[in-house]
Amino acid sequence: MAFRLNGVGLAYANGFDALKGITLQAAQGERIALIGPSGAGKTSLLSVLGTAWAPTVGTAEILDAGDRPRSAAALARLRARIGTIHQSPPIPGRQRAVTAVLAGRLGRWPAWKSLASLIYPLDIPGAGAALDRVDLADKLFARCDQLSGGQLQRVGIARVLYQQPDLILADEPVSALDPALALATIRLLIADAEARGATLVASLHAVDLAIGNFSRIVGVKAGRIAFDLPAGEVGIPLLHELYAGEGGELPVQAHEPHFLSQAAANDAATRAACC
Amino acid sequence: MLLNPSARDPAARSRLIAALTVPVVLWPLFRAAEVEPGALFDPDNLKVIGHFLAAFLPPESGAEFLGYLARATLETLAIATAGMVLAFLLAVPLAYLATGAGREQPTLNPLTRSLLTVLRGIPELVWALLFVRVFGLGPAAGVLALGLTYGGMLAKVYAEILESVDAAPARVLRHNGAGRPLAMLYGLLPLASKELASYTVYRWECAIRASVVMGFVGAGGLGQLMDQAMKMLNGGEAATILLTFMLLVFSADGLSGWLRRSLDRPPANRPSPFGGRSAFFGLALLAGAVASFKYRDIDLASLWRLEAVNSIGTFVADFFPPDLSADWLDKVARGVWETLAISVVGTLLAAVAGMLLALPRRWMPFTVLLNTLRSVPELVWATMTVLAVGLGPFAGALALALHTAGVLGRLYAEALANAPPAAGCALRLAGAPGSPAFCYGTLPGAAPQLVAYTLYRWEMNIRMAAILGFVGAGGLGQLLYVELSLFHQARASTVIVAMLLLSIAVDQASAWLRRKMH
Amino acid sequence: MKFSTWRRLALKGALACVAAAAVSASCLVSADEAVLRVSAIPDEAPTELQRKFAPLGKYLAAQTGMKVVFTPVSDYAAVVEALATKKIDLAWLGGFTFVQAKVRTKGTAIPIVQREEDARFTSKFITADPGIKSLADLKGKTFAFGAPSSTSGSLMPRFFLQQAGLDPEKDFKRIAYSGAHDATAAFVAAGKAEAGVLNASVWDKLVETGKVDTDKLHVFATTPPYFDYNWTVRGDLDPVLVRKLTDAFLKLDPAKPEDMEILKLQRAGRFIPTRKENYEGIEKAARSAGLLK
Secondary structure, eight states: OOEEEEEEEEEOTTSOEEEEEEEEEEOTTOEEEEEOOTTSSHHHHHHHHTTSSOOSEEEEEETTOOBSOSSHHHHHHHHHTEEEEOSSOOOOTTSBHHHHHHGGGTTTSOHHHHHHHHHSOSOHHHHHHHHHHTTOGGGTTSBGGGSOHHHHHHHHHHHHHHHOOSEEEEESTTTTSOHHHHHHHHHHHHHHHHHHTOEEEEEOSOHHHHHHHOSEEEEEETTEEEEEEEGGGOOHHHHHHHTTTSOSOOOOGGGOOOOHHHHHHHHHHHHHHHO | OOOOTTOOOTTHHHHHHHHHHHHHHHHHHHHHTTOOHHHHHOHHHHHHHHHHHHTTSSOOOOHHHHHHHHHHHHHHHHHHHHHHHHHHHHHHHHHHHHOOTTOSSOOOOHHHHHHHHHHHHSOHHHHHHHHHHHHOSSHHHHHHHHHHHHHHHHHHHHHHHHHHSOOHHHHHHHHTTOOHHHHIIIIIHHHHHHHHHHHHHHHHHHHHHHHHHHGGGTSOSHHHHHHHHHHTTOHHHHHHHHHHHHHHHHHHHHHHHHHHHHTTSOOOSSSSSOOHHHHHHHHHHHHHHHHHHHTTTOOSGGGGSHHHHHHHHHHHHTTOSOOOOHHHHHHHHHHHHHHHHHHHHHHHHHHHHHHHHHTTTTSHHHHHHHHHHHHSOHHHHHHHHHHHHOSSHHHHHHHHHHHHHHHHHHHHHHHHHHSOSHHHHHHHHTTOOHHHHIIIIIHHHHHHHHHHHHHHHHHHHHHHHTTGGGGTOSSHHHHHHHHHHTTOHHHHHHHHHHHHHHHHHHHHHHHHHHHHHO | OHHHHHHHHHHHHHHHHHHHHHHHHHHHOOOOOOEEEEEEOOSSOHHHHHHHHHHHHHHHHHHHOSEEEEEOOSOHHHHHHHHHTTSOSEEEEOHHHHHHHHHHTTTOOEEEEEEGGGGGBOEEEEESOTTOOSGGGGTTOEEEESOTTOIIIIIHHHHHHHHTTOOHHHHSSEEEEOSSHHHHHHHHHTTSSSEEEEEHHHHHHHHHTTOSOTTTOEEEEEOOOBOOOEEEEOTTSOHHHHHHHHHHHHHOOTTSHHHHHHHHHTTOSOEEEOOGGGGHHHHHHHHHTTSOO
């Protein structure tokens, strides 16, 4: 079992109920796409899976760690097995790509290795290989503030590839990429998960990208699960119902809308969660 | 794409060179500063400082002493306020002349700029020492000294703030035929006023600390009392004076925080911008300024009588030409090196200590510790470190480090709090333990700010290091003090020029390092 | 919001200008009442000097019919400069500061009186180190003088060290200026300096009042006697006033209890007349020690 959410509700400090009565589970190795209108609760759901937020109601068992790990060390051990691709890559501009990728293993490295690696990167081939998989091998030693938004997003993906987590959580992983690259990147993530038997949960804005690549689709609306179906059973009417109020058109790759304000709100939520 | 498996970090070479250069540069500086951590734990020294600290309790509370203390505190406040008024009056026209803002062609006025450099480059205590001689005894010297140095600093920062705001509104006004002053009033000031006001209030806070030490050279105020209490090793008096310092600095801190916050309040909905609060504030300011000048007769007008101008003339003439004989230059050069060493070692120690104090800042005791370190001026710390580790440059470096650690700790904590948190959070969510998550996530975001703060402090510390010798803590200060005491003006003049050049050189080096970091 | 802050700033600026105008206006009205301005070199704590001067100031006011104002300072040279620029009328100077004042005023400053004991003044070399027994043992030690321009705390000891074949700049490990005589004793007692020198009169006072531990600190050398402190007036002071002041000092009689009070605070047996020539020896010493050019 990769995770089991049982009646999970999540209320933010300002009283907003982001999630209500979510019951969802996945076997190890499943690949799930979360879709739904913006503000539906996809990011909140991923935050609960990523242990950033503990549910206010219900239980969340992640990677056989049981509900709520007992100690800080146990939580850290669990988190080292979860890799998150963020909507806006959380990488300091002045850091070099190699360091940003190596940071993926901080949860597993002893402290001395982490600190020494700041002075001289201790696993250049590893970082290079991860960057190579997202077509950025030539940017190995480039500073992140010299990369474009799309390149930076791919560095974030390379970090998770390098981390080799058992559970990959991806929050709009390809929103900054052009359609062709987005498709290639989603396939790369799926291939990586498949090869290592890891579970992948990705929230996607583009419905076609989700249905075309993932076996299981979970529709989220207003903090609840609207449907949870194999990709083949998700029909157009269902989607229209999910996105009702978005202007009648389904969000697809070809004209991926970019919701800056939404990204900012999500950022704020993450910040509140762990700091 | 194929990856070259033998790829090596291209930055490794330059990092190695840097790692080798830094100790090579720092080692002689640490030697020159006579850094001897052992001295801190020397049993004899421990006994001396222990006795001294034990004498802190109970703090002196005799009526006669408290009377002196109250008068000295008022004097300090008066010097600070009057000095700031003078500095402000000086800074406004100078900033107007120096700034490139609002000009059709961006010409920087080199004459005004260099005047500002000279005003800022000579520490206020040196100005005070000179003015005590020229203008006689009493607080006028302190007021003038503060006025000049702070006038120079305010003007420079005003000029920079005006240059940093959006130039377009002023440009448009000028194109529409407005003159430069009006274009600046309507086009630049609305954008810059908050920052200008905020910096002015911050400087007033600094002026209080600075006027505290004026007494060390005979310009009255709390410094004079502190100087004597320390010289006589009178712990009880020193404790009371220190408490007064802190009270003063904390209240100034609180007041300036309140003033800065009130700048953020939206305006009332009425045609006149001046409401009851502005009127009250204005009256209080006026009353404060007048009272400050009245207190102990800070009579600046008397400075411009013919006889006074004459005596200033002869006094200044004595300083020219500076003594450039080889053995004096040799002595001054050694003083310069020692001063540089004190400033570098002091700033580095402070950076390390400040960082350690900034990390756990959320806990109450650390805030109190930071504020305590910060509120005691370097020169006062020096009187104590001299006791703890003996006379010499190490005492100076320690004194700088103590005060600066308080300042930097606070700035670092702010910079870390303002650094984008997402990166560090993400790493912690990937299971990274605290310190690696901090080093990989938070630190790189805050680093430019941290480095900039440290370098700015170094620029201030070189000016401070130059005068720590007044209390026996090494550097150029002792040379200057002795030569001025002996009326060897030509030699003193060499020392002052050396101080000026040194501070200019450090400013340049710091600016270069900051550019390098980007 | 932006406009409002700017307006507030304008208000402040305007008020500052008004304040400045008010202040300069108030400066023009300075009353010309007869004031005798007095100061003293800070060879002791300024607060102490102020306390000591209070009864003497009252006495001088009564004798001259003028208002007496005492300004305490913490810088020797400031007193000299103030006398030279006529900011003060009467000053308590040391032997060397008098010579400096004489040079700065082109010979016009007049010493009027000195204490009886100032005609035969000495300095004491003290240490807490039992290994130091003579001046020659000072080589390689840290040493504390008083203020750089003190006669008994710096100049004369230097001169006698020089005659004993020691150059403080070269032979001592480090020299420090404590700034005042009691501070020198405190420095040496605290181990901040291995040895130091201070004037005999302050040393005696410290010993009498138990402020120093004589088991720990000991005197290992004493200088030959020289002329020290005096009361000096600026040269262009009204001769009638100078006469009055001189007489006032000389009239102080140790047999009268109220005069005794004043003399005791000044640590004087009585005051005697003095003259410039008394200080020629000090001037020579200063030139030879390189303190006067």
